[in-house]
Each structure stands twice: as C-alpha cells, then as structure tokens.
Amino acid sequence: MIQCPAMNAQQRLLLDGTVSTLPSDIIENILWRLPTKEIVRTSILSKEWRYNWTKIPKVVFIERLFDKLTDENQLPLTGERRNTRRRCKFFNAIYQFLLVHQGPIVDFTFSTMPLVQYGHCVEIDQILLNLSRKNNVRKLCFSSLCELPSSIFSFHQLTHLYLSRCRINHLPTFNGFGSLTNLCLGYIEYIPKRTLMHILSNNRLLKSFTILLQLTSGNNIAVHDGEYGTFNELFQCLPVIQHLTLCVWDIQYFYTGAVPREVVTTLVHLKYLSLEEMCLYENDWFRFLLLILRSSPNLEKLKLGRISEEERWKYDFNDDIDSVTMQDGLDIWLEHLIELDFAYFDGKKPDLDFVKLILAKSPILKKVILRVYDEDESLKLLEALLPSSCASPTVEIFGYWEN
Template structure:
C-alpha cells in the first residue's frame, strides 16, 4: 500500500475511478491518509446489478424478492446521497444504471444536485422502467450546460416549454426515449456542436402527430459525423412529405447506421437513398435488416435499382449488412454499392440465422462475379458465431 500511496494524485484518482463505488469508498479504512481520497474522484458510477447488500445470494420467494428489491433500491439511493453530500471537487462523469418506476423521486433530487454543481461532462442514465413509458426526467436536466456526452435509456422527455442550450454537447444517445417530435427537434436545435447522434427507439418512442418533416430533423444536425437510428422513426416525421433531397447537405457525415430497415416497406429504400444522396463524404454504411414484419399490401412498394443509377459512393470504404436475408432488392443493392464505390475496401454480410454454409457460398460467388469499381475490395459473407 505504501507504493500506491506514493503514486501521483492523478493516477490514484484514475485507479479509484476504475473500482466499483463501494470498493472505492472502502479504501477510506486503509489509513488516515486514504480516509478522504475517494471523495475527490471525478467519475461516479452507480449500477444496481453490482450494488451489494447482505441478502444477495439468498433463495427467496416472490414476495420476499420484491421486498428485497425495494430495500436494495432504497439502500442504493441512500449510498448515492451520502457520496454526493461528501464529494468534493468537480464531478465530470456520472452514471446511474437501475430498474426504476414512477415512484423513484430520488432521481429528480440527484439530477437537481448535479445541475447545481454543474460540472458534469458525461451523463449516462441507463434505466429499465417498470411501466409503459420511460421515467420522466426533471427540467433540471437541461441546466447541465457543461455536458459533452449524454446517454439516456428508458426515459421520457415531455417538456413543452423552452429549455436552455446544450452548447457543449457533441454526443447524444437516446434509446427507448419517449418524447414529442417537437421536443426532440427543440432539443437537437439547442445542440449546435452535436457530432454523434443515436436514436434507437425500437418501436417504443412516442411522437405527437404534428407537421414536422425529415427535412426539419436534419436541419438541426448540420455538423453530424455519426448517425445511428431506427427506421421506425421515419413515420414520426410525416413520411408522405418525404423530399427527394435534403435542403441541407450532410457534408460531415461519415458513419451511417440504419436499423430495422425493410426495402419493400413504404419509404424504406427511398429514405435510405435520400440520406445517401445527402451525404457525399460517407465512409461507412451499416444496415440492420428487418424482415420479420407483416406488411399490408398498400404499405409495400416495388422499385428497380435502375431508377437509382445516379447514386455514387465516392468515399465509401466499408459496407456492413446484418440479418441479410436475400430478400427482394437486398442482393441487388450490394451489387449497386460494389459498382458505384471506387474506394471500397470491405463488404461484410452477416446473414440471417436460417442461412447455411451453402447459402453463404452462393451469395459470395454472386458478389465476387459482380462488376466492382474498387480493385481492392474484400467480401465476407459469414454468420456471427452463436455464443
């Protein structure tokens, strides 16, 4: 321990940040010198699944298990309160991961405390909400002006009044976040430096039926370099008014991931083409296909890729398609990318689970014989190994 005590303070703080918060606090018993070392660590991580209580490991019936969960949650909140009250110096990163319900008012107090301190740069609220909508976050969240990274899961943002600008925010990750489309647009328009944006609604995000369009959405993202989103969000922005091109070119966008995409679903492929045409410097394209969907006949569209022969992928060097099923147009789209990408280096196809090795070899053979603009492209067709 003497050797560790002699390390520079910055290294000691780094070591303490790597420990679970309970273990970091326990270092206070090592010596008088270590008693208050933990209260200055800039990174605080609280995870319910790693938070230990005396009854962990006991075999309990359903009622006893529920009582234990409630008691454990209370102890976790009490521990967070104690740490925040004793903490000195800036809190640069704060993570809270836990199961929540509508009665967890302690979360509001925690966020309010962080907003008053106003030093947090990275905020991660990873919730598993026991209910239909996510946990409604307090308005004090929007007072965290120093944030550069914000990750929200199973949360709700239903604030209709204006809120302050996140002038430093460069990364925003929203997963299963319930909100209004007007609130989302107002949030994005108040993030002038945003470069990385993930919107993974997985069919859960709730929007109002307003008049916002896809053009309105991307007008809020002029500096975007990384974009990952669920195709389910498209219908939230009045897709019948889908333009042929965006009024603002996404000149900085280099990474694009579209999840739950079905080419024959209405607006599926046209929307993808819209983004590709508006992203002249795109370097990596990832598609996660979604064919386990029952479509009404009026929701299905047919098209030929010849209609999109003007598409060019001048800077694309990597294409990845997950859950590839060789459905209508999927294989033709890969051929189109091969023919229109002069600097392409890698094509990775991860087939659906029902593909066997013969199917993989057949797809590989077809692609290897297709016209290719790049002389150095590597084509890989192989399922992920099951764990």
C-alpha cells in the same frame, strides 16, 4: 474487489509506504477503473489514500449491482417491500456520497431497477438537481423507468448525454445544453416528435446522435404523435453531425408523405451512418436510403440492419417492393465510402440490387460484410455478386452466418 488479508505490522508498513508513493496520475488512473463502491474501499489501503475517493471525478451508481439488505433474510418482507427498502438504502448511499465528495464530478452514471413504471420520482429529481449545482458534469448517463426528471436540463456543461428507458415529454422552456456534442436516446419508451425536434434544434453542436426505439405493434406511441416535419428540418438540426445512428422501424416517425429525391440541407460532415431495424419491406425505406446517401458526400462507413424475418411477420407490411436500380442511384457517388456492413441480409433481389449499387458507386470501397440467416446462403451470395461491376479494384466481400 480489493481484499486486505490479515497483515503483520511490517507488511502494513510496507504496503503503506508502497501505495503512498505512487504518482498522483497513476492513483487517479487506478481509481477511474474501479466501481464506485470499490473506490470508497480504497480508503483502507493507507492513511494517504483515506480521502482520495472523495476527489474522483467519475461516479457510477447502478442499483442492480447494489448490495442486498443485510437483514432481508431475517425480516418477513414481501418482494415489493424488499425492493422499496433496497431502493431507500440505494438513494441514501448516493446522498451520503455526494455530501462527502469534495472534488468535481465530470462523469456520472445513474441506473435504477424497475419499481413504479414511468412515474415521477422526487428522490431521483433531487439527486440530479443537487449534482447539477456543481455545474461541472460533462458526461451523464441516466437509465430509469420513469418520467425524465426536469433537473436533467440543468446540466449546462454537458458534452455527452446518454438517456435510456425513460419517457421524455415536451419541455418548451429548454434552451439547450450549450456544449453538447454526443446525444444518445437508447430505447426511449415515449418521446413526442415536437420534443425530439425541440431538443435537436437547441443543440446544434451535435457530432454524434443515436436514437434507438424498440419495435412495437402500436402499444407504445414512441416518436409518432401526429405531428410531422420534413427531412430538411431534421438535417438542419444536425449541421455538424459526424456519427448518426437511427433504430426506428417506421420511417414515418420522421416524415410522412412521399420521400423527396433530394434535400436542401446536406450532411457534409457525416462519416458514419448506422440504420438499424430498417423495414426494407417498404419502398419508403429504399427511397430514404438513397436520399441520405445523396445527402452524405463524405460518408466513410455505412452499417445497415433490416428488421428480422421473425419480427417481420408480426406486422402488416406490403410485399410489393420495387427493386433499387442503377437508374435510381445514377446521381450517387460515394467517393469516401470504405466499408458496408449489412445485417440480416436475405439475398433477395432488392437487397442484392442495393449492394450492387454500392459496389458500383464506391471507388475506394475496401470491405463489404453481409450477415445472412442461412450458412449455405453465404457462398451463393458471393457468387451472385462476383459478376457485379465494382468501382473499387481492392474491395473484398465477406459473408457471415448469423445464428
């Protein structure tokens, strides 16, 4: 926070002269690093800075950081009424800011606190609609417990879109953003499979795609809506993908039936793959791992995270896991893989066999990181892997205890 203590006339003159002579690129650099509220407060630094904040291209509005009502201690408001008053003040501040703002806005972050879960909010829709008319926002971060406003799809110049906590329903008229390269769906409460595929198929320039779905016991429908596609259809929607992160505990959210051994479409540009909350107590997950490794010939970094033991016992998974063998991955060759990072590694035979497979099929592998539950397990795992046949002569294996 910028604070301006009492100053005499000479000090004010010195500050005014010093601040005002800063190069414009330094001024812009300073403003980019400040919260929106503090950007506005820089208007008191000098008369030349009075309207600099109206041209800053990065804007952040986060409701939980917004000031509480100054009179809330004096007014006999209930918790719900207090939250409503705060939200009205929050929205009004955004309206006023956008009304006065003069320059282009290329980076906009908007986050609200829960009030009415997953309902349609007219105020949010109007804010985004007015912002979209500027037609110059490149990066949009939106987080709110509500139905995703349709005005989101009016930002045709977007290159980066980050959505979290909202519900996304089918939008058959959506024709894509045109320039979108980065899409993150973070802990989305609900999104039908047809909607997900529709969004992906209309944004075929994606270089980075992340989808994080919270682990549930069936209370939330999440992606699963009874309509399935194939891995070919999924991969075809991501023809130039370089960075892929999937956090979906049930692989059948993407496909039902037998996992194929290979697909027609390969992820030739994929360099970073992260699979989190994997249910490695299911054979389909091992088959999917092998499938995606066969389909990613230029993969450089692989990050894996299984569902934890704590979460595992909440769900009815099969225990008859088949071990991954060298024969299963005989046709896999990861000639560009540099690093494997495996979280919640339990050291059981399926996990060990999979790591041994990676060691044998990665000629330039530099680092293997195994994050285990038990501190004493680290040394045992290293001893178990030392006799393994390693294709890379320079690989290092690290064991970490995750408490």
